[in-house]
Amino acid sequence: MSPPPALALAPPLLAWFAQAGRHDLPWKQPATPYRVWLSEIMLQQTQVQTVLPYFERFLETFPTLEALAAAPLDAVLSLWSGLGYYARARNLHRCAQTLVRDHGGVFPEDPEILVTLPGIGQSTANAIAAQAFNRRAPILDGNVKRVLSRYFAVDGWPGTRAVTETLWAYADAETPGHAPAAYTQAIMDLGALICRRKAHCARCPVQAGCASFRTGTVDQRPAPRPKRERPLKRRFFLFVFDADGALWLAPRPPEGIWGGLLGVPELETLPELGSVLETLGPPSSLSPAQPLPPFEHGFTHFRLEITPVHVHLTGRPKVEAFYAPATWETLPLPAPLKRHLRTLTTARSQSHVENGVLPLFPKGTGRA
Ligand code: SF4
Structure with missing residues (x-):
């Protein structure tokens, strides 16, 4: 034409x-x-x-x-x-x-x-x-x-x-x-x-x-993008809370997905958990790892299945990068992480957690 x-x-x-x-x-x-x-x-x-x-x-x-x-x-x-x-x-x-x-x-x-x-x-x-x-x-x-x-x-x-x-x-x-x-x-x-x-x-x-x-x-018109199956990646996201309910966060690498934002450790398999937790304190000061039901987050090229795993520290952590719940909304966090944390804070304010799991932190807003 x-x-x-x-x-x-x-x-x-x-x-x-x-x-x-x-x-x-x-x-x-x-x-x-x-x-x-x-x-x-x-x-x-x-x-x-x-x-x-x-x-x-x-x-x-x-x-x-x-x-x-x-x-x-x-x-x-x-x-x-x-x-x-x-x-x-x-x-x-x-x-x-x-x-x-x-x-x-x-x-x-x-x-x-x-x-x-x-x-x-x-x-x-x-x-x-x-x-x-x-x-x-x-x-x-x-x-x-x-x-x-x-x-x-x-x-x-x-x-x-x-x-x-x-x-x-x-x-x-x-x-x-x-x-x-x-x-x-x-x-x-x-x-x-x-x-x-x-x-x-x-x-x-x-x-x-x-x-x-x-x-x-x-x-x-316009013709849609040709269909192709988006592969599913599975990851465990480790949420470590200190005794005040503050969450351990670290900057992600500058490039790649969510580059430069804060994030939680991301694991391909649960056995990797041990070496990550070693950096935090002696095993006696950690609660047992508690996997929660997975949820999915979509990207253009793949889908990500996220299984949150909660761990609570009872002793003093070796690292300092813990963020109190009051700060979570304003932090540069990936959207699914923020969503999960919102669910937690809502559940906490309602004094219950979905799925019958009670993985949350003690009373108090934790450190700023
Ligand atoms: S330009 Fe779009 S809205 Fe306007 S007549 Fe054509 S198809 Fe319809």
Whole structure:
């Protein structure tokens, strides 16, 4: 299929956006490069509703690029905790430091320079250039891929190179030279509000030109990712509580899953438990290890079955890195760990534990 005449989308889309677009998003008021960049990174793989409170908290804590660059990584990861995809937070921090060190704290306007910065891909670079500097720069995020693949009836999974190249060509051809900032927000809004996974074609401002609507094939596009079985990994997560109910935590390696967050020891088999516990104290000061029912956490490429194992120290631990329950909510912890700890604190406050197990700590909030 050859591309249609340019700018089939922009005129109806801009008219619709003026009436029905999301003009009240906080990163639009004002759309400074810092706010736009922050929102773009947070919105990768994450819904607007989820991002909103995080965005507000980030701006309160780090009102400027300089403040973010000067902050310790732990503070950034703490605020990010719960948003997932933590590489984004690490790159955000590195990017802020790079901008302050190499660019005088000023965002470059050129997307070809923006794209060289940590954590900024081509679509994000273009989105920043378009929204913060009103430059003509096409974007191709998940929402836009869905709109374009339906509007132009592009078949195939957008994750493949050939389909991505076709979609980029349409994105480029359709981005207008005038009002690129408004057009960029408009096509993102169309994907978020109208051309959703379940499309609201009856309300769509570009329905008249939509090839998938015309042929009754909207539900077939975009083609889903080819199915493949995600392998299941099984791990034991060791939760060691001291006599005050505080939890032993240590920083995870900087790279890889949950890189740089705090975590508990992760074991492939239970017999490994012995050598880990040796670092904590004599066996007489430890309660017997208590495995709890497993639960699952999904990643893109695999599923993780987590079996929590609780151990309680009665003596004085050899290591000091114990964190009181009162601090858990604010710590940079992986989501499933935080979920498990929430279950514990809720159960503790209700004076019972699900599954009939009572693995918790004595009274008192423990050390800070
Ligand atoms: S008509 Fe339907 S499928 Fe086509 S762009 Fe609009 S909402 Fe999407």
